[in-house]
Amino acid sequence: MKLETAPSAPVASRWNRSARLLPIATAALAAGTFIVDTVDPNDISFPLAYIVIVLLASRFCYGRDLVLVAAGCIALLVLSYLISPPIGPTQDALMRMSIRSIVIAVTAYLVLQSQSAQAGEREKAALLDLTKDTIFIRNMDDVITYWNRGAAELYGWSAEEAIGRVTHDLLRTRFPAPLTAINAELHSLGRWDGELVHTKRDGSELAVASRWALQRDRQGNAASILETNNDITERKRSEDALQLAQAELAHVARMSTLGELAASIAHEINQPLAAIVNGAGAGLRWLDRQPPDLDEARQMLARILKDGNRAAEVIGRIRALVSKSPVKMDRLSFNDIVLDVIALARGDIERNRVVVRTQLADDLPPILGDRVQLRQVLLNLVTNAIEAMHDHDPRELVITSGNDEAQNVVVSVRDSGPGLDPETVNRIFQSFFTTKTEGMGMGLSICRSIVEAHGGQLSARANEPHGARFEVALPREEAQTSTAQLRATQPR
Numbered sequence: 001m002k003l004e005t006a007p008s009a010p011v012a013s014r015w016n017r018s019a020r021l022l023p024i025a026t027a028a029l030a031a032g033t034f035i036v037d038t039v040d041p042n043d044i045s046f047p048l049a050y051i052v053i054v055l056l057a058s059r060f061c062y063g064r065d066l067v068l069v070a071a072g073c074i075a076l077l078v079l080s081y082l083i084s085p086p087i088g089p090t091q092d093a094l095m096r097m098s099i100r101s102i103v104i105a106v107t108a109y110l111v112l113q114s115q116s117a118q119a120g121e122r123e124k125a126a127l128l129d130l131t132k133d134t135i136f137i138r139n140m141d142d143v144i145t146y147w148n149r150g151a152a153e154l155y156g157w158s159a160e161e162a163i164g165r166v167t168h169d170l171l172r173t174r175f176p177a178p179l180t181a182i183n184a185e186l187h188s189l190g191r192w193d194g195e196l197v198h199t200k201r202d203g204s205e206l207a208v209a210s211r212w213a214l215q216r217d218r219q220g221n222a223a224s225i226l227e228t229n230n231d232i233t234e235r236k237r238s239e240d241a242l243q244l245a246q247a248e249l250a251h252v253a254r255m256s257t258l259g260e261l262a263a264s265i266a267h268e269i270n271q272p273l274a275a276i277v278n279g280a281g282a283g284l285r286w287l288d289r290q291p292p293d294l295d296e297a298r299q300m301l302a303r304i305l306k307d308g309n310r311a312a313e314v315i316g317r318i319r320a321l322v323s324k325s326p327v328k329m330d331r332l333s334f335n336d337i338v339l340d341v342i343a344l345a346r347g348d349i350e351r352n353r354v355v356v357r358t359q360l361a362d363d364l365p366p367i368l369g370d371r372v373q374l375r376q377v378l379l380n381l382v383t384n385a386i387e388a389m390h391d392h393d394p395r396e397l398v399i400t401s402g403n404d405e406a407q408n409v410v411v412s413v414r415d416s417g418p419g420l421d422p423e424t425v426n427r428i429f430q431s432f433f434t435t436k437t438e439g440m441g442m443g444l445s446i447c448r449s450i451v452e453a454h455g456g457q458l459s460a461r462a463n464e465p466h467g468a469r470f471e472v473a474l475p476r477e478e479a480q481t482s483t484a485q486l487r488a489t490q491p492r
Contacts, residue, residue: 048103
């Protein structure tokens with residue numbers, strides 16, 4: 001589909017001058033042709049100039065006016081014949097005149113058909129210019145052949161400046177996937193949808209939701225690509241601001257959790273440090289012996305090294321917990337995260353005399369996720385369970401892992417506390433809802449947001465025979481990878 005556009009001011013000025021001179025030139029050519037045909041009626045080729053006259057008239061005459069021009073040319077041809085008949089048989093002369101008249105009529109008919117088709121194309125172009133969407137057409141070499149008014153307003157280039165340019169060079173397009181892969185999908189399905197980043201004439205960037213449609217000719221060959229874009233820059237900025245706010249809120253929650261576990265952290269660090277100090281004193285005594293007991297000193301140094309590494313691991317867990325680093329999706333073992341959380345909360349567990357039992361599946365498949373955020377989720381569930389059992393005996397915390405029917409990786413945290421109130425169980429994941437006298441009501445809400453951002457679900461229900469049961473279900477690594485690839489090809 002080839003669409004015409006309105007000419008720019010300089011072009012329009014030149015076109016207006018030509019439009020005024022062309023009718024005069026056409027009339028002069030018609031008069032000259034009539035005179036020459038009348039003076040020399042035996043010239044069989046010059047009357048064909050009437051065809052040129054019809055073609056010239058088609059530049060400024062349309063419909064009925066063009067029919068009148070063609071009829072006038074035929075009338076001049078007949079009048080010339082009547083004034084000065086050609087030498088020779090009359091029958092042959094009439095036959096030549098009839099053939100010329102038919103040729104002029106057929107030419108006018110074909111020109112009228114072409115004008116009708118062009119008028120239809122201009123109407124389509126006018127309709128496309130009414131929309132606020134950016135619409136342009138490019139050929140199979142990505143050269144722009146049509147550029148609507150919406151595109152000119154959004155990007156800053158007029159149609160005259162954009163047509164003939166390679167679209168991806170003009171807009172400096174950034175793609176969500178290799179262009180070869182996008183073109184392969186376009187040729188396979190006939191369409192492609194996705195998000196692109198374009199650069200405007202003033203150098204600023206904008207995000208667009210882009211839709212490509214492949215146009216084919218009558219033989220089924222790819223002929224052109226119709227591209228429609230909607231500016232989603234503000235929406236993307238809002239989404240980024242929301243993600244930043246959620247990250248800040250999660251950071252606040254982590255800091256709150258860290259404050260609640262300060263005593264536990266001190267206990268965790270003091271244990272290996274005390275072991276290191278005692279080991280160092282014992283090592284010095286082994287070395288002061290006469291002769292020095294090097295074997296015992298060597299063993300003691302090995303224990304000191306082990307305790308030092310244990311203290312470093314504790315500090316590493318604390319640093320990760322309070323880190324504001326961006327989300328990093330890594331290949332993780334959910335069982336390892338469970339063990340990290342138990343180690344981090346060990347002081348709180350011992351102080352509250354909680355018995356912890358774990359039932360972790362050996363064949364648990366890996367997941368993709370952010371270790372810090374998933375550790376935060378489980379740590380929140382564990383600390384909530386410990387608090388719930390504060391005034392209840394026995395105090396038993398059971399953490400299990402396995403696969404559900406949908407082959408998701410599931411970690412369950414069960415306690416033996418008072419359980420969940422049926423009237424409020426549906427509200428516990430809502431922001432600012434809490435049953436604690438000093439709670440903020442954000443912990444479980446943030447936990448659910450984190451789990452859902454990983455493509456999973458966080459649920460709660462009563463535990464049998466008593467207590468509460470919270471379950472985190474995350475898709476396996478293969479399923480998460482497939483979902484991420486699918487989302488990358490869909491518009492937002």
